[in-house]
Amino acid sequence: MGTEPNLNSVYASTELACEPEGELCVFFRNNHFSTMTKFKGQLYLLVTDQGFLTEEKVVWESLHNVDGDSNFCDSEFRLRPPLRPGNRVPRSTGPD
Numbered sequence: 001m002g003t004e005p006n007l008n009s010v011y012a013s014t015e016l017a018c019e020p021e022g023e024l025c026v027f028f029r030n031n032h033f034s035t036m037t038k039f040k041g042q043l044y045l046l047v048t049d050q051g052f053l054t055e056e057k058v059v060w061e062s063l064h065n066v067d068g069d070s071n072f073c074d075s076e077f078r079l080r081p082p083l084r085p086g087n088r089v090p091r092s093t094g095p096d
Contacts, residue, residue, distance in 0.1 A: 018043065027063075036063070039077045047072065055082050 018025045018038040027036040027045065035046035037060075044060035052058050057080040060073040074080045 044073065044077065052082065058082055 018036060021038045021041070023037065025036050027034045034048070037044055037046075039060075043063040045063050047055075047058050047061050055072075057074045058072045059075045060077060062071045062073065064070065072080055072082060
């Protein structure tokens with residue numbers, strides 16, 4: 001096992017950087033910078049992948065574990081699964 005920080009330690013330090021809630025901050029992971037914010041105690045990354053270019057309702061991706069089991073949300077942080085079948089789909093969807 002290496003000495004790299006795991007997501008838990010990164011998550012904890014990032015939570016501190018995104019204070020107060022609703023402010024934007026920069027998150028660096030896997031050699032990429034991402035725009036991040038916190039909403040209702042949960043961290044979200046701005047979706048910038050070109051594969052989501054036509055997904056008008058997908059704006060944020062939740063950052064809550066290392067398994068890639070994230071959820072996609074619209075600009076109001078309501079759950080929105082991607083419409084394109086090639087994109088990852090969250091396990092559950094919220095009300096419209």
